[in-house]
Amino acid sequence: MKEHIRNGVSAGLTFGVVTIFFSLIGFTSTATELMGGFIGNTSTARASSPGAIFNLVFLLTLVYLWNGSMAAKPTEEDTQQKAMQSGLVAGTVTGLLVAIYAFTVGSINAAGIDMRDYLTSMSSDAIELFLLGLSPVVGAVVQLVWITAVGAGAGWLAFKLRDKPLRKAIGRLWERIKERFSQVPLIQKINKSKYGNFIWYGVILLVLVLIPLPLSDYWNYTLGTIGIYVLLGLGLNIVVGMAGLLDLGYVAFFAIGAYTVALLTAPTPHNLLWNFWIALICGVILAALAGILLGVPVLRMRGDYLAIVTLGFGEIIRILSKSDALTGFSGGPRGVRDIAGPSILGMPFNSPRAFVWLIILGCLLVIFVTSRLQNSRVGRAWVAMREDETVAQAVGINTWQYKLMAFAIGAAFAGLGGVLFASRNMFTGPEDHNLMVSINVLSLVIVGGMGSIPGVITGSLVLKGLPELLRQLETYRMLAFGALLVAMMIIRPEGLWPSKRRRLEMHEEEEEPPTEHLANPSGGDAA
Amino acid sequence: MEKTASPKVRMPINTYKIVQVTIAVLFIGYLIWRIYALAVIEQVYGADSWLRFAVSGLILGSVYAVIAIGYTLVYGILFMINFAHGEIMMLGAYAGYFTLEALGSWIVDPAAGQAFLNANPVLSIVLAFAVGMTTSTIAGVFLEKIAYRPLRGAPRLVPLISAIGASIFLQNAAQLIFSPRRRDYLNPDILTRNTGWTVVVNSKDVVITYTGVFTFVLSIILLIVLYTIVQRTRMGRAMRAVAEDKKTAALMGIDVDGVISRTFAISGAMGGAAGVMWGIHNGIIYHYVGFIPGLKAFTAAVLGGIGNLPGAMLGGMVLGIVEATGPAILGIPFQLKDVIAFSILVLVLIFRPSGILGEVLTEEKV
Structure with a gap:
């Protein structure tokens, strides 16, 4: 199989499974509700109101855009046509998987069978919403067309946006802000003075002392929890x-x-x-x-x-x-x-x-x-x-x-x-x-960056603070922690804010000649 | 006479040795005293109680042995603890549960109102095991592919953390998909729980349950089959070769990644079978069901000597029996029987990290 097609199939399969998984754990409904809460376009009267369907389509479109752009990663012979083909394949595969799934659960629901006894989040409302309020057949076909189109579009978009990495742009922006700040006369003065560090510590201390004052008891309580997890x-x-x-x-x-x-x-x-x-x-x-x-x-x-x-x-x-x-x-x-x-x-x-x-x-x-x-x-x-x-x-x-x-x-x-x-x-x-406390702490240390003090603080702000802001997602917290631990280990084992030494350690083997070829003489894909 | 300065040789004091010996003396002393107290003073437990303990210990131990095999196989090859193995077992238990439920609600004989489950009980059980083991096998293979394979060659802590993450993820995914409710396993009538052959000992009835015997026999069969696979087949030889030395094995033309994948498949199948057995014998499953048995099976694997197949089997049996009789012997409440398993783990790792049938891998790996 050609490389770009293979990329498309693997991305499509992954995202199809992920979408179905999100639906099975009820995350699609929750996320829709959450978004509805932010922009206020859903009503509690009917789960599959137009507003809710809009939110769902919006959120899932983002996921499928990601799907297409993942599939259209640069290949040896990088052309717009190939990128679009990858996106199209990915979209079709995901679309087929999701459509089959939607049709199956939709027809079971239409037959009046309650699945909640076995699959707890498969309520009639949730299924209706997932089918965009349509009948099983129509809903499935619409999903297929929609996902395929989005996939192809994302492939095209990914090709167009290549070589304009967002991350670098943000990095540059950050550098510029830092530069600007260090040019402010007062800051320059402080930095140059003998007691510069102490003055900065003083400022931080003052901010920390002042933070709890305007907050309500609830937020102070939350802040306290975050602080204890920092400890x-x-x-x-x-x-x-x-x-x-x-x-x-x-x-x-x-x-x-x-x-x-x-x-x-x-x-x-x-x-x-x-x-x-x-x-x-x-x-x-x-x-x-x-x-x-x-x-x-x-x-x-x-x-x-x-x-x-x-x-x-x-x-x-x-x-x-x-x-x-x-x-x-x-x-x-x-x-x-x-x-x-x-x-x-x-x-x-x-x-x-x-x-x-x-x-x-x-x-x-x-x-x-x-x-x-x-x-x-x-x-x-x-x-x-x-x-x-x-x-x-x-x-x-x-x-x-x-x-x-x-x-x-x-x-x-x-x-x-x-x-x-x-x-x-x-x-x-x-x-x-219970064990979950240990796991929570371990997660925040690892996500923040092992061996790094600012990393741990970042980690606890992200892992303990964010769930407080998004209370609806509380149910998914431990799931997300588990996934985060795996993902961090694979993508960024040194953490969000690593210590310098750690970052060097974790990437040291990349400079050595790869030994993986030795272990796999066939050179072929084991899959 | 002239005094010559004799060189003073100071023996280095090994704190660790002292601690070891102290713990050993205290522990053995306590054990002897307890056994004496049990036999002479208290006499609470008659022969019937001991038989009951032994039977339940053997059954429990056989399930531990099957799970422990999964740990030991993976450890033998990758030198990593597949922390998510207990969750693989849980997935198998759920798959078996859904199969049995489906068969139980499929009425084949409307006149008698008899479901497929009781019309063809043997076939139903075979099906449940097939589905459970297949699910776990697939889960194991994908687990390896997603969470472990990208990390090969990374520092040792990295795959372990990934494994812990995978374990938590699977547990919570099961909770979210299937709800945290405890579910009663649906057994066919021939395997109704808590019924069985009655033996009269000490003029008291001791029930040896059908499910228990079934579990025990099946475990032994599985262990024999697995042992044959590893020792006698080509695949088993490849597995052993990879366990010995990955690079050399690769040079001999063995597809290392493939072998590792297959190891996870076999270990997953074992976990799935253990899950279904757990459900059939204990009757209740939930999303957390794999965790504690997983930990204990790991203990069993360490007890027998990790990386060593017969060791895992022996370790499982020993752990099962110790857990069943331990609370009575040590005179602690049965509520605390989990503490015994973990204490054994700690004690084994202190005194004999290579386990009962240990291999020569201690210093380097422990």
Whole structure:
């Protein structure tokens, strides 16, 4: 098969499957609703109103445009005709798949069979919407024609827009903005002054202090959550990003912090009623100790084994906190309530806004510690270990000790996060500490960029902040995280905002002669 | 007499060794005390209880063994943990469920109101397994193609993270498509759950369920078939060659990518069979059903020596039995039986990372 046709078929198949998948998980309906919410052209009375159909067509057209342009990637002999042919093929393949699917579900729906018992989002409304309010046959044919046309158009468009990459243009724009700014006299003055860095830090600090003031409690709460995830992310960043130890049971340390403050300050089950600040210190220390205790036996293992063992450890903590055996000690499945908040000089300091300040303070502390560590002997030892443990050992690094240190420091940060989290919510229970927390934190570290402090902050803003803005998409969050982890590893393993060193590492093999040919002597496509 | 300065040799203190020995002594001591307490003081469990534990342990263990094979096959070849294997199993369980539901609602004998499922029970079960295994096979092959193949040669953490992502993705996709509802597996009448042969031990009835025996026998058959494939066929030889050394295998004319793809296919088929068996024996499936069994099967694979086929089978059986009898022996609530499996994982990795039938791959791979 010719290359451009093959490109078309593979893109078409991929996008066809993706479209059907989106429909099966109900994402098409949700996205339509979301868009309707933004531009306000849908009514709740009928799911397949003209406005909703318009939104769906608009969104799917974007997807199919992408399809066509993916198919029309440059081939050896790059002509407009070939690009259009690729787009056309991709459109036809996708169109056929989607049309068959639409016809099948449409006819089942038309026969009056309710599929929701098996496929939960296949409601009659959703199917009607997917068929654009038409009968199964007409709807399927319309889909086929529409998708094919869009595909061919996208192929043409992709050819026309080639060599005008958008990304470069944006990059240039960014450079220009930066240049402009650095020419402003005041900024130039600050940059040149001896205390330039400190002035900038001061400005950032001021902004951070001011941010919570105009926000409502809800947004402050959200901001607090993001901040706590920044804390957790920075902690995991030390373990995973700097020392290269994949810890999937990170939530265990978070839980230890949360339970420490809960048991020490809550009236039930122990009625100790300690001061919050003392409990905070205890929580951090206990989490660090737990990190060392777990680390001593498991840190001899490498890579994937460590991941599984830590995952197991996290599950053990969750099962224990959930079980009836420890109800008397830690509240069992019902958790612990009425956890004390902080107070300063006898004044309660526990509004969501106050907590945001507290959390920001924690983050700044952690950022300070991390950045100092990163550029110290310890940080360099971690990087050396991550790169090649044997060599690191050979140059005299006590790898075990440094690993333990990374584990303990990461655990301490998680403990701090746990203390703040439990105290802000005034409650903690087993469900706060499930595996999903670990996965969330891992995702944000990886998406942001392993080993990079600004990366972790970006990651938590994107992964924790965006879902708050798009509440309708909450159901798809974990799905998206899973897909993101895979996609990031394939497309951009160094993350959105990588540290310089990491970026070089991840792309170093591209400069070496490819060894892949050796492994595949037939040279043919395995598919 | 003149004193000569004797060279002081300071023995390096190996903290790790000390920790190892301490844990071992504590653990063995506790175990001995518990067994003594059980046998002499408490005497809560009679012979019938022990038989019940053993039977359920063997059944559970046989399913673990089938899942563990999937981990071990992939690990043997790619040295990566296919984290999403549990989800492959879950997909197989769902496919089997839908097949059985479809057959159960297809009335072939309107007079008696009998569905295909009970008119042809054997064929129905074969069909369910066929569909389940096919689905899982396809899922496994595509998983490898999409999530793992582009990452070959990347640092080791990279494919592992990708695998975790794939696992989460599949779990949530299943939840969104099929809803998080727990579903009752529809068995044909001959395999009704909780019925079986009754054995009287210690003047108490012990029921050995049909589904349990079915699961156990089928697992053993699957394990034998798989072992034959790997040891006796051309494909198996290619697989072993690739596991040994990819480059050399490629130079000998083996299509490495093809072999890896086929390995994922076989491992997926095993996962699918395990999923259907899980459904038939345990009766309830949901989107999360593959996760914990997957983790435990991984434990089993490590216990037996990862990358080692008989090891995975043995590890599965041992883990099943330990899990069934563990809570009674250790005197902890049955609610905490999952803790035992994970503790075993940790203990094995501390004391014998190469597993029971370990290969000589520890230092490098662990």
